[in-house]
Amino acid sequence: MNIRSTTILAVRHNKKVAVAGDGQVTLNNTIVKHQAKKVRRIFNDNIIVGFAGATADALNLFDRLEAKLEKFNGNLTRSAVDLARDWRTDKYLRRLEALMIAVDAQKTYLISGNGDVIEPDANLIAIGSGSIGAQAAATALVNHSELDASQIVTESLNIAASLCVFTNNSLTIEEMTSDI
Numbered sequence: 001m002n003i004r005s006t007t008i009l010a011v012r013h014n015k016k017v018a019v020a021g022d023g024q025v026t027l028n029n030t031i032v033k034h035q036a037k038k039v040r041r042i043f044n045d046n047i048i049v050g051f052a053g054a055t056a057d058a059l060n061l062f063d064r065l066e067a068k069l070e071k072f073n074g075n076l077t078r079s080a081v082d083l084a085r086d087w088r089t090d091k092y093l094r095r096l097e098a099l100m101i102a103v104d105a106q107k108t109y110l111i112s113g114n115g116d117v118i119e120p121d122a123n124l125i126a127i128g129s130g131s132i133g134a135q136a137a138a139t140a141l142v143n144h145s146e147l148d149a150s151q152i153v154t155e156s157l158n159i160a161a162s163l164c165v166f167t168n169n170s171l172t173i174e175e176m177t178s179d180i
Helices: 055-069 076-089 131-144 147-162
Strands: 002-005 008-014 018-019 024-025 030-033 039-041 047-053 096-104 109-110 125-126 172-177
Touching: 002 030, 008 047, 008 096, 018 039, 018 047, 018 147, 039 055, 039 109, 039 172, 047 076, 047 125, 055 076, 055 096, 055 172, 076 096, 076 109, 096 125, 109 125, 125 131, 131 147, 147 172
Parallel strands: none
Antiparallel strands: 002 024, 008 018, 008 125, 018 172, 024 030, 039 047, 047 096, 096 109
16 A cells, blocks of 8 residues: 655745645545645744655654754754664664655755755755655746745645646645745
């Protein structure tokens, strides 16, 4: 049984950072949920995270990332690296099937169970089944429009939803001021 769901996109543009996720959850060839919330704020609303993958695994990772943020006084870089290390080396955590995007006012990271903590070269990154369409659309809109970060993630996810059967346009969007 294949569970497919999600497109998550983070865009840092013109002193704002926005993270958006679609709401669709698909079980095999059936849509079982239209309005899942896959993007949320953690650590006193200073960090925005979005996940792609198994929901229970992602919620576990949200909790673990928040614990790391508490341990490292909100330092997203140290927290992400420590979480990725644990995720890769811990016997239980290695089985978690999810990807995560985490952003704060300065940094954007993709965190994976392979031990990856990737800060994108461009100020945007996408994960999940519709990630290629969303990232391509966001790149074009950042480079060739006057839209703000929130408008870019909205339009980009709507484009991804028009291309990817595992993505819908029931969006959750979180935005914050960026230092960059």
